[in-house]
Amino acid sequence: MIDSGFVINNAMTQGLDVIGDRWALLILRDAFLGRSRFEEFRQHTGASRATLTRRLESLIAADVLYKRSYSSSGKRFEYKLTEKGMGLFSSSLLSWQWERDWTDVSPDVLPPALFHTSCGHSLTPCAVCRHCNQALEIDDIEWPALNTGLDKQLSDIQLFNKRRVRSSAVSGQQDRSLTYVSDLVGDRWTLLLLITAFLGISRYDTFIKQLGISTNILSDRLNLLVEVDIFERNNYQENPPRSEYKLTTKGKSLYPLVMAMRQWVIDWLPTPDPSEKLIHKNCGKALAVDVVCDSCGQKPWVKDVNFVVQ
Numbered sequence: 387m388i389d390s391g392f393v394i395n396n397a398m399t400q401g402l403d404v405i406g407d408r409w410a411l412l413i414l415r416d417a418f419l420g421r422s423r424f425e426e427f428r429q430h431t432g433a434s435r436a437t438l439t440r441r442l443e444s445l446i447a448a449d450v451l452y453k454r455s456y457s458s459s460g461k462r463f464e465y466k467l468t469e470k471g472m473g474l475f476s477s478s479l480l481s482w483q484w485e486r487d488w489t490d491v492s493p494d495v496l497p498p499a500l501f502h503t504s505c506g507h508s509l510t511p512c513a514v515c516r517h518c519n520q521a522l523e524i525d526d527i528e529w530p531a532l533n534t535g536l537d538k539q540l541s542d543i544q545l546f547n548k549r550r551v552r553s554s555a556v557s558g559q560q561d562r563s564l565t566y567v568s569d570l571v572g573d574r575w576t577l578l579l580l581i582t583a584f585l586g587i588s589r590y591d592t593f594i595k596q597l598g599i600s601t602n603i604l605s606d607r608l609n610l611l612v613e614v615d616i617f618e619r620n621n622y623q624e625n626p627p628r629s630e631y632k633l634t635t636k637g638k639s640l641y642p643l644v645m646a647m648r649q650w651v652i653d654w655l656p657t658p659d660p661s662e663k664l665i666h667k668n669c670g671k672a673l674a675v676d677v678v679c680d681s682c683g684q685k686p687w688v689k690d691v692n693f694v695v696q
């Protein structure tokens with residue numbers, strides 16, 4: 387008998403098996419921007435050859451990318467998105483939107499605007515409920531009851547890189563790069579802290595109980611999330627001192643992205659238990675998330691989106 391909180395966490399973290407670190411996310415971002423060759427990825431992600439080779443292999447093994455020869459000699463290869471990889475486009479659009487709204491990414495890394503050719507408008511991606519089409523709001527979801535079984539699950543997670551260094555960010559951008567989406571959702575602890583915060587958890591002790599996280603990692607990630615203005619720290623007790631951590635507007639705005647990632651896991655990976663359900667209160671149906679163009683309400687496909695370079 388698997389209880390619901392356990393499974394929910396599983397579905398979310400399963401996605402991390404595949405897209406589970408900042409390098410993989412950066413490669414995917416580049417793939418959606420039309421980049422496909424090793425040197426292009428290397429130049430734009432800033433990854434070392436060894437790291438890039440490993441991540442590309444992992445993404446191929448996960449059936450997110452495939453490799454094909456583009457030279458007549460058959461010795462040069464490019465990396466293209468599979469259909470399953472294309473399924474991550476929704477999340478990628480929301481990452482783009484979030485970074486546009488909240489960070490200061492240079493235009494040669496991230497295009498400043500997107501254009502939806504099928505409706506002729508600039509594209510603002512919007513996460514909606516697949517059943518009732520209403521825009522997703524953080525308070526509109528009914529979460530299953532919490533439990534304390536999360537830690538066991540976490541120990542089973544296979545990440546690409548177990549020996550990760552948190553601030554292994556692109557050189558010369560140490561602080562700012564920490565606020566990139568890939569740094570937040572590409573680190574399993576910050577992602578899990580975000581998810582538990584979406585569930586309404588805000589206290590140090592409860593984070594420990596829910597996540598089975600060690601106190602030094604928890605303090606480190608909480609400090610980071612406060613530093614980059616995702617969480618706001620408030621003292622709710624003087625003696626002994628106790629703090630709680632609430633999502634800021636910037637933190638809350640990661641919610642549609644995390645839910646779109648969860649949807650990809652449900653749509654593309656075998657889920658262990660179909661009983662895992664979040665209910666969309668507005669329509670009473672099991673939550674399924676689509677990302678649509680704010681102007682025309684249609685789901686944008688990769689071929690219908692132009693990246694406007696200024």
Ligand SMILES: [Zn+2]
Nearest residue numbers: 515518666669
């Ligand atoms: Zn709905």
Ligand SMILES: [Zn+2]
Nearest residue numbers: 502505679682
């Ligand atoms: Zn449109």
